[in-house]
Amino acid sequence: MASVTLRAVSKSYGGTPTVSGVDLDIAQGEFCVLLGASGCGKSTLLRLIAGLEDITQGDLFIGNRRMNDVPPARRGVAMVFQSYALFPHMTVYENLAFGLSLAKADKRVIRETVLSAARALQIEHLLERKPRALSGGQRQRVAIGRAIVRQPGVFLFDEPLSNLDAALRAQTRYEIARIHRDVGDASTVYVTHDQVEAMTLADRVVLLNSGETARQQGSIAQCGSPLELYHRPRNRFVAEFIGSPKMNFIPAVLVEASETVARVRLTDGEFLAAHVDARRLAPGAPLTLGIRPEDATVQTQWQHIVREVKWQERLGDATYVYLKSGIDGAPWVVKLPGTESVVPGQRLPFALPRHALHAFDAQGDALERCIEHEPNVQWQPPAGHGVDRGALHASSFAEIQP
Template identity: 50%
Template sequence: MASIKFENVIKSYGDVNIIKGLDLDIQDQEFMVLVGPSGCGKSTTLRMIAGLEDITEGNLYIGDRVVNNVHPKDRDVAMVFQSYALYPHMTVYENIAFGLRLRKMAKEEIDQLVTEAAETLGLAHLLERKPKALSGGQRQRVALGRAIVRKPSVFLFDEPLSNLDAELRVQMRAEIANLQKRLGITSVYVTHDQTEAMTMGDRIAVLHDGNLRQVGSPLDLYDTPANVFVAQFIGTPNMNIVKMKVSEDGGKLTHAAVEIDTPAGWKDGVAACKGKDVYVGFRPEHVREETESEWTHTATINGKVTIIETLGHEVVVHFLVEGETKPMIAKMDVHRTPRVGDTVTLHINTNKLHIFNGETQERL
C-alpha cells in the first residue's frame, strides 16, 4: 500500500497554470475524493499521479519515492476511466486478464486472480460475454475487475459513474466505496458531483481554478466551510449567501431584508470587521416557516415565492427578498406549501450562521 503526497506541485501549459502550487497529503488506505467544477484541475491532478501528465514544478511522492520521472507502468497504480475502455472483441475474462497476460503471468495464476475478482464483483456468470452484451453497470464492474487483479498500491478513478443512469450511480458508488474498504487500497476518486463526494470519501479535497480551497471529512466541509466557494459548492440545495454590513459596535449584521444580532460564537471574528461588509451564509434547512424547538436564536425575513420544488418528503421553496436579485432557498413542510407569488415570513436559525470576510471571502 502507499500514501500520496503533492509538494508544491505546479502544472502549466505554456504560460497557463492549471495547478497552482498544490500541497496535499493522501494517507495510506484512504479514499480521497477530488471534487470541483469543470476545468478546476481535478482530472489533471489524477493524471499526474498516473504519470499521464508531466509535473512542471514541485514533487509528487507515492510512498517514500518521488515519481516525477517514473514511467506510468512502474508506478504501481491502476486507473478506472469514465469510458470503461474495454476491448470490444475480447470477453469479460479476457478484458480482466489482459494486463496480467502482458506481465506473462502463469495461466493458473491468471485464472485464480480473474475468478476471485469476478466473484467479488458479481461477474462470474458473465466471463464469456463480450462488452456489447453487458449493461453499463456490468461494463463498469469489468473495468473495476481489470484494476483489482493487478493488486496495485493505488486506485485512480476518473469520473467512473458519469455515464450511468441515476439509480445505477447510487448503487455503484456504494459498491465502489465498500470494495475500497475491503481491499484497503489507497484510492483517489475524481468527480464533479458533490453528492458522490459526500457519500464516498473519507476526505474530500475541493479544487477551484487550480487551487486547493479546502480538504477535510464530508462533515467538516458541510459544517465548517473554509470560504464562500466551498460553502456554496458543498450541499444540496446550495447554502444561501448574502452580503451584510457589520454595525459600528459589531453587535448587529444588517441587510435591507433582515437584521441579525451577531451570534456569540462569531463576535471575536466580526469585531475585526466593524463597519464593513461580510458574507453571511445559512443553509436551506435552517430557514423555516415555523421555528424548531431547539432554535434558541432566530431572525425573520420576508420574501416572495418564485419557485416551488416538491420532493415528496419536503418542499424546496425559492423566495426573493428586498435588496437581492438572486432568490434564497428554504426547506418547508410538504403539507404547508405556499404558492408561487405568495409573500412569506420565514425564520432563520442564527445559531447556524456561517460568516465570511467581505474581501477575502474566507471564514472569519
C-alpha cells in the same frame, strides 16, 4: 499498498497553469476525492499521479519513492477511466486477465485472481460475454475489476460514474465504497464534479479552485472531511459549491461583535445575530451571512424576516420554497417537509437561527463559527397551524434573543 504525497506540484500547458502549487498527503488506505467544476484541473492532477502527464514543477511520491521520472507501468497504480476502455473483441474474462497475462503471470494465479475479482464485483456470470453484451453498469464493474486484479497500491478513478443513469450511479457508488473497504490498505484517488459522490464516498474531500483564483491562491480551495467542508467552509466559494440547493447569501454590515456573537444590520435595516467571531472586523464592515436551505426554517420561534414566496418545488420527500430576496434576482431557498405546501405571493417568516448562520468578510473568507457541534434542528410549524395559513403572516422583525 502505498501513500501518495504531492509537494508544490504544478502543471502548465504553453505557459498557462492548469494545476498550481498542490501540497497534499493521501494516507495509505484513504479514500480521497478530488472535487471541482469543469476545467479546475482535477483530471489533470489524477493524470500527474498516474504518470500520463509530466509534472511542470514540484515532486510526487508514492510510498517513499519519488515518481516524477518513473514510467506509469512501474508506479504501482491502476486507473479506471470514464470511458471504461475495455477491449471490445475480448470476453470479460480476457479483459480482466489481460494485464496479468502481459506480466506473464502463472495461468493458475491469473484464473484465481480473476475469479476472486469477479466474485467481489458480482460479475461471475458475465465472464464469457463481450463488452457489447453488457450494460453500462456492468462495463464499469469490469473496468474496476481490471484494476483490482493488478493489486495496485493506489486506485485512480476518473469520473467513473458520469456515463451511468441515476439508478446505476447509486448502485455503482455503493459497489466502489464496498470494494475500497474490502481491498483494505489500497489508497484511492477519485475525481468527480458530483458533490453527492464526494460526500458519500470520501474520507477526505479536496475541493479545487479554477481560473484566476487557482493561479493566485493555489489549486486547493479546502481539504478536509466531507462534513467539515459542509459545516465549516473556509470561504464563500467552498460554501457555495458544497450543498444542493446552494447556501443562501444575505448582504449585511457589522454592528458589534463579541467573542461568540456578531450583531449585524441587513441592507433594508433589519437586525440579526450570528454565532461567529467577527472581532477582527470593525463596526460598519461589510459582510455576507450564509444559511443552508435546511436550516432556514419557516417559523417565528427564531429571529426572522418576512419575505414573499416566488414558487415552490415539491419533490415528495421535501418541498423547496423560493422566497423573494431582492438581491440580483436570486431567490432564497427554504427546505420544508414534503407534506407542506405554500402559495406564490404568500408572505412567510424566513427564520435564521443564529447557531445556523455562517458569515464571510468582504474578501469572502469565513469568520469562525462559535458552536461546539452542528445542531440537528428539525422543522416544526407553529402549534395549530400549517405553513399555508394566515397565522404565519408575522411582523418583519423579531426581537433578537440575548
